Amino acid sequence: MSQPIISRIAPTPSGFLHLGNAFNFLLTALLVDSLDGYLHLRIDDLDGARVETSSVEDIFVQLEWLGIDYDSGPSGPDELFKKYSQKLRREKYSAALEIFRNSGNLFACECSRSEIRKLSPDGNYPGTCRLKELDLLQANRSWRFHVPEQTFVSFKTFSEKVEKINVTQAMGDFVIKRRDGLPAYQLTSIMDDLELGVNLVVRGNDLRNSTAAQLFLAQSLNDKVFPKTRFVHHQLIKDNSGKKLSKSSGAFSLKKLREKHQSAVWIYQETAKSLKLPFQHIRSLDDLKEVFRGVVKNNEGLEIMLDQGK
Numbered sequence: 001m002s003q004p005i006i007s008r009i010a011p012t013p014s015g016f017l018h019l020g021n022a023f024n025f026l027l028t029a030l031l032v033d034s035l036d037g038y039l040h041l042r043i044d045d046l047d048g049a050r051v052e053t054s055s056v057e058d059i060f061v062q063l064e065w066l067g068i069d070y071d072s073g074p075s076g077p078d079e080l081f082k083k084y085s086q087k088l089r090r091e092k093y094s095a096a097l098e099i100f101r102n103s104g105n106l107f108a109c110e111c112s113r114s115e116i117r118k119l120s121p122d123g124n125y126p127g128t129c130r131l132k133e134l135d136l137l138q139a140n141r142s143w144r145f146h147v148p149e150q151t152f153v154s155f156k157t158f159s160e161k162v163e164k165i166n167v168t169q170a171m172g173d174f175v176i177k178r179r180d181g182l183p184a185y186q187l188t189s190i191m192d193d194l195e196l197g198v199n200l201v202v203r204g205n206d207l208r209n210s211t212a213a214q215l216f217l218a219q220s221l222n223d224k225v226f227p228k229t230r231f232v233h234h235q236l237i238k239d240n241s242g243k244k245l246s247k248s249s250g251a252f253s254l255k256k257l258r259e260k261h262q263s264a265v266w267i268y269q270e271t272a273k274s275l276k277l278p279f280q281h282i283r284s285l286d287d288l289k290e291v292f293r294g295v296v297k298n299n300e301g302l303e304i305m306l307d308q309g310k
């Protein structure tokens with residue numbers, strides 16, 4: 001591959017990180033390492049109401065515990081707030097929102113979450129305000145992007161297979177500016193990835209629809225680079241009852257696991273197990289990297305390993 005691989009890990013500081021986050025970070029770091037790529041740390045801290053100082057600190061503590069080295073990004077909370085915070089990029093997000101507003105593809109929406117849920121069991125927007133022509137500039141309204149019928153985006157998987165997603169079905173008319181005035185996750189995520197030049201995104205299967213929305217936004221901005229990005233949508237780590245882990249999954253928080261195991265070797269082994277790699281001899285992150293590099297080099301079952309979560 002001629003272009004260097006650029007990826008990122010992107011935690012949100014809205015609670016303590018858990019085993020699922022560790023798996024995502026490690027897989028991203030392993031892929032980047034095996035391809036001699038470049039890794040950013042991007043912290044999604046725009047939503048002030050949800051960001052807790054303890055969760056910001058937790059990110060740095062756990063990354064250090066896991067031994068994950070990144071090439072650029074904040075080295076701690078202070079540097080995050082001074083140099084890297086999404087709050088410092090508000091103007092960029094606003095500029096993008098203006099471009100979309102002027103494109104005529106947005107409409108204002110005054111529906112509450114519960115109103116939407118009542119009308120739409122799958123959670124997709126039922127189109128209630130699409131034709132109301134509500135004023136976009138009035139407060140307390142979200143901005144939705146109108147996604148026309150049969151809108152498709154395609155992307156490349158890690159092994160360069162092309163996958164197609166129907167954005168209309170996956171997302172419907174999605175929010176790019178929230179009722180409280182903040183740019184929505186789909187917008188900030190794609191703007192940040194574009195700025196960082198990301199060309200490999202590693203995320204859980206639960207974010208497959210977000211991939212569709214973000215590719216659609218990149219296309220709408222006439223961006224020619226992001227559509228070349230490769231995506232790995234990996235399986236999610238489940239708790240003992242088979243549910244996906246959340247920020248409140250106490251026993252699986254890295255903080256708790258660290259108290260219990262002290263060394264992160266247990267997590268390296270669990271990661272290897274999840275990836276169907278031999279794990280018994282793994283005693284360090286370097287061991288895990290070596291096993292992983294071997295698989296990438298020989299391309300042995302890498303596709304199956306990465307796509308198994310579908």
Ligand SMILES: [Zn+2]
Nearest residue numbers: 109110111129
């Ligand atoms: Zn509405």
